[in-house]
Amino acid sequence: MSNFLNALNNIIWGPPLIILMIVTGAYFTLRTKFFQVRHLGYIFSRTLGRLFHRTDESADEKGLLTPYEAIATAVGGSVGFGNIAGVATAVTTGGPGAVFWMWLTAFLGMLIKQVEVTLAVYYRRTDENGVPYGGPTYYMERGLGEERHWGKLWLPLAFVFGIGIFSTFFISASTFTTSEVVAQSLGVPQAIAALIIVLLLYFMIWGGVKKLGQILTKLVPIMSLSYLILGIIIILMHLDNLLPTLGAIFGEAFTGSAALGGFAGASVSKVISTGMARSVYSNEAGWGSSPMIHASSQTRHPVEQGLWGSFEVFVDTFVVCTITALTVLVSGEWTSGATNATLALNVFTHNFGMFGTVILTLIMVVFSITTSGGWYAYYEVVLRHLAKNHPQVKKYLLLMFKYFYAVPPFLLTLYLIYVGDLSIWTLVDITSGIPTFVNVAVILILSGQYLKLLKDYKARYMHIGQVDPNMAIFYEDKPEVKAALEKEKAAQK
Template sequence: MIADFIFKLESIFWGLPFIIFVMLVGFYFTVRSGFFPFVKFGHILKYTAGSIRNNESNAKKDGSISPFEAVCIAIGGCVGAGNISGVASAIAVGGPGAIFWLWIWAFFGMMVKLVETSLGCYYRSQDEKGEYYGGPMEYMEKGIGREMGIKFGYVLGAAFCVGFILQFIQGSQAYTISEMLNNSFKIPMMATTVVYTIIILYVVWKGTPRIAKFATIIVPIMCVVYLLGGIIIVILNIQNVPSVIQMIFKDAFTGTAAAGGFVGATVTTALRSGLNRSINSNEAGQGSSPLIHSSANTVHPMRQGLWGAFEVFVDTIIVCSVTAIAILCTGVWSNGETGATLTMTAFETSYGMFGRIFMGIMAVLFGLTTTAGWYTYYVAVIRHLLRKKTVLRDNIIQVFKVLFPCMNIIIVGYITMSGNDADLFWSLVSCVLAVPVFTNLIALVILRKKFWEIFKDYKARYFGIGKVDPDFHVFYEDNIDIKNREESIRKGLEH
């Protein structure tokens, strides 16, 4: 009964109208920017991957983390179950054509994440400890509610917060890891989940500083090792790659006929499956990454936005693509398996038992970095909601440190004991994803003029295109009058 309701809800939330809206938002920002992520891709690389060792990327001060720490947490937050299980699920449900739509959103998503990250940094706040925080709820309330005088901004902010917090019920990483270890080594799923919960509790207990240190060490290593493993599979099956690429593009517009254990898929199913798995994986439009990027010590909002675009490129264009092509070129995609099991089968066909061990290790690392990264996102939302009640806020965060890991046990326990599989799990993920995506994209559309002002200022300062407006404030609260007003609001002196 509950499973049928969740499947039905997913089909309603991710119906054609919502899909068209999401794609149009991405299309608008990409085209209006002059295809900035592609035309200026060299610039993005120069100030992201090419700047990892320079002072700007590693600079931080009291109340902030460095830009590099922010992006490691953010990449750790999005490179996770979506790259292993989500991509496989997209293929299992939507066929090879789903990967085309996964790529399409990634191309648009690079610009969308640049927009939301830039706005998050521009409208960020500072708490009583001097620590920066921000995200969609900040630009909804400050930008739409106060600067534009549209009261709907407060409603939108509240809806985003509620929808975003609800995502912590999904327990996605724990389910993927326990599923893989169970299929590979017959380790009971609940046993894995309990151990995983204890490890996460340790990682998050000291908060963002420990998570940042953990992410900067683990994330670069795990991404490189996983990519090497996947690329070797593709090379071993290189003769199948041309037909796989052809199948991805053809099936995106024709659907996929039933084959083996695959029941077949329509174009709409491929589109819906590819799009929501892409958003779940790279989080572009979801409003999550700005929650950590807003804490970074950046020289310009859009400079941090470049890191947002880079995240999408790494997560989807590189990591997800390697997973997808490995699954398709080994021919296991139509065997009837789904989720993490399908990805593991692809690795096992090339590496034997080592493939299972390798994927087990990767799943644990991906899961830990993602879960830890998302903890920082939820805490940012809690800090915003309870910003006027600091004692209650700190107490709630302490309780959440325990509740957050324990939710894994509840969700994995329900799905396993009810006899359901990864299809139900990923439908649940899709349902809780829809609300924050919808509210966040609405906000980006409303605040589009502000972003273009930030965009114009960045081009003038760093590309020499146009003149720098001396009256433009790089950050919202650089204006002393606005800063004083916001300080009063934060202290509860104004309502």
């Protein structure tokens, strides 16, 4: 089984997906004239800058979540254990050169995520309660099925995407990796640690998506800031190793890494695939997951919310993941033989003693439940789309999902503890690669609509170009779509 899954992972994260990711990211970068570079200041002013405003200009817009609640929920789903255990594993597997490919993927991913979030908001659907929901399956149905007249041909793509997304319901690394840290820190059996995490998760998700967003707005910034401060201190403690480490990151990106500390040298292909896979798993650019929560935000324009997607990737990878990678490398712990979350824990323990052990354990627990909580919101969006015309079915489907949500990851953790013949990161790479391939291909097909929206946004709010007064900035604002929706509602009555 292990050999089969490793072979499958090598196929999924092989040349086709790598080329698709790079080509799509490069295409949007060139077509937008390096928007993520030339307008980085604007992106920060419309995202981070707005958090310091007393009034929220989007408060009167339609949506379930405020823009900050949406970004906190989305960051809660991406900034987490993947930034710590995932990145640490990437370095031990692919060597320092994997960090370069992680950065490159994030640079292109800033636009890829902006595109998918923009399309998710534009094509979102308003449910019977007047609340908007959206995501890749929505823009497949409306963008491909309706606008591009694909008929039902969008369904196979949505099916494969949905299978890939929901496979993470059964295969999740959060419970396993975090329980590993808790067990090592507190000296309790890992199974007991996993059970504690499951109970905390149920407590968190029981209030629904709205309540979840409010909780994450408080937890995510505190834990992220604590981790960053301690990570920077570790780097400063080993400042003499920083320049050699940066040299290794760039020098080994195209050559593979030499054998160090018991680790076999990684081939160039392994360096590339590992760096890209961990980048996507961490910041979710191209995965199609976080657009599901962004689509429910209150926003004046789809591109406006897309800017939050770019900001999210920047913070997740260029800040949080980079801190993890550098701490593991400059401290020399990556050559110690430790792997997974244990490697990250060793870095903090060896530099801060018992305080480091306790604080990283706490951060990992909070990141684990915020990541799982963010993903709960993603699954709910897909289920709502699946049962969109059946309110009663939707009600019971969501209720059953809430009850059983944390059970499969717990059972997988028990399997890995007591059987242990599989690599958790091989499993998560497979489950992230499948939906990413489908989603990135779809947003490339729908690139024309994104470029129209970007042109309109730049004219309306950035004073670049002229505003087209006939431009519908949301799909449901188009006259023909409005008419069709009214007809649909009348038929349901």
